[in-house]
Every structure is written in C-alpha cells, then in structure tokens.
Amino acid sequence: MSSSDPNVPQTEVISSVAPDRIRSKSLRNLLGYWEAKENYLGRLPARADLQPDEMVPFLPFVALINVQTGNPRFQFRLVGTGIVGSMGRETTNRQVDENLFGANAVVVENFFGIPLDTRGPAYAAGKYTVAPSGRMLGFETLLLPLSTDGTAIDMLLGGLVGERIQRDEQICGFQYDYYCPVVQTATR
Incomplete structure (x- = not known):
C-alpha cells in the first residue's frame, strides 16, 4: 500500500518473495529457525518456544513485537543490539506510530499487518x-x-539487518522499496 502524502516515498507491494531472495544470512537463518519450530510443533510457535541459546548467530538482529488486538497496534518489546546499531537508536517499549516512524507509520503498520493476515512471514x-x-x-x-x-x-518475531550508521549520524528518513509475504516451503 502506498501513502497519498507526496512527501512520503512510494512503496511497491509485490505478491511474494522466495526465501532465497533474502540477502542477509542472519535473516535467512531466523526464517529457517522459525519454520523448523513451526514444522516441529505443527502450529505457530509461541514466544515460550523460542530458545535464545539456539539463536546465538542471529540474536543481535532479533526483535520481539507485541501485537495489541482490536485495531492492531504494535509495540517493540525487545530489540537486539544489532538492530540498535543499524538504527542508531533504542526502540524497546516504543509503539509503532507517528512518534517513532513519522509519516511512514501507516506503511510500517501495513507491513507489520502482513503476518496477521497471512499467518506467515513477511519481508521488506x-x-x-x-x-x-x-x-x-x-x-x-x-x-x-x-x-x-x-x-x-x-x-x-522480527529481524532487521542494515548498514550501520556512524556515531555522529541520525536517521532522518526511510522508505521500504517493497514489502510482501514470504513464500513458505512447507504447507500448513
């Protein structure tokens, strides 16, 4: 979905992406970890099913995001140090809203809504x-x-890998080039 605000860069919504199109090894490993849990359990994994000691190689790039029901709202519960380094700021306990993402908040919420709609992974x-x-x-x-x-x-369960910003820099804007569901290899 795209914003009608001319100051917000347009985001392409594509139908899906194959897991092998994910460039980051950490994100591919995170996806594989989640899929293995889902296949083993025969259901969507819960937070309690995740074991940090099994996630060590990609744990710095992991976030947990609470989903508040009703009109879905999202709140970062835990944000890994790799994400903080890429973003240049701490977002733990912050809501996904205008205060955090400015004019892009609606686009971010649309992306965060994909797993709720598809019950599967989403990538951007x-x-x-x-x-x-x-x-x-x-x-x-x-x-x-x-x-x-x-x-x-x-x-x-989120993962983000990005180029690190320098100490004297601050993110002043961002855009998704595209976002979409991830094609899953296993059927449910």
Missing part, C-alpha cells in the same frame, strides 16, 4: 537516509507470527 527491503551526511543506507527486515495459544497471533 528499503533504505534509510542519515543526517547530516545525507547518505542512503540499505536494510532488510523480516516478520514472523507467534501465538501463545497456537491460533491468535499475539506477538511478532
């Missing part, structure tokens, strides 16, 4: 601009649904 790739240099840095991100009861999605 994009760029963020940093000040004062104006450099454009690439990132990619993955969202995976979690469910305490195996049915209702109450949390997202």
Whole structure:
C-alpha cells in the first residue's frame, strides 16, 4: 500500500518473495529457525518456544513485537543490539506510530499487518537516509507470527539487518522499496 502524502516515498507491494531472495544470512537463518519450530510443533510457535541459546548467530538482529488486538497496534518489546546499531537508536517499549516512524507509520503498520493476515512471514527491503551526511543506507527486515495459544497471533518475531550508521549520524528518513509475504516451503 502506498501513502497519498507526496512527501512520503512510494512503496511497491509485490505478491511474494522466495526465501532465497533474502540477502542477509542472519535473516535467512531466523526464517529457517522459525519454520523448523513451526514444522516441529505443527502450529505457530509461541514466544515460550523460542530458545535464545539456539539463536546465538542471529540474536543481535532479533526483535520481539507485541501485537495489541482490536485495531492492531504494535509495540517493540525487545530489540537486539544489532538492530540498535543499524538504527542508531533504542526502540524497546516504543509503539509503532507517528512518534517513532513519522509519516511512514501507516506503511510500517501495513507491513507489520502482513503476518496477521497471512499467518506467515513477511519481508521488506528499503533504505534509510542519515543526517547530516545525507547518505542512503540499505536494510532488510523480516516478520514472523507467534501465538501463545497456537491460533491468535499475539506477538511478532522480527529481524532487521542494515548498514550501520556512524556515531555522529541520525536517521532522518526511510522508505521500504517493497514489502510482501514470504513464500513458505512447507504447507500448513
């Protein structure tokens, strides 16, 4: 979906992406970990099914995001140090809203809604601009649904890998180039 605000870069929505199109090894490993849990359990994994000691190679790039039901709202519950390094700021306990993402909040919420709609993984790739240099840095991100009861999605397992910003830089804007569901190899 795209915003009608002319100041917000347009985002392409594509139908799906194959897992082998995910460039980051950490995100591919995160997806494989989640799929293995789902296949073993025969249901969507829950937060309690995740074992940090099994996630060591990609744990710095992992986030947990609470899903608040009703009109879905999302809140970062835990954000890995690799994500903080890429973003240049801490987002733990922050809501996904205008205060955090500005004019892009609606697009971010649309992306975060894909796992709720499909009950499967979602992927996005994009760029963020940093000040004062104006450099454009690439990132990619993955969202995976979690469910305490195996049915209702109450949390997202996220991953983000991006180029690191420098100490004197700050993100001043970002855009998704595209976002979409991930084609799953196993059937449910």
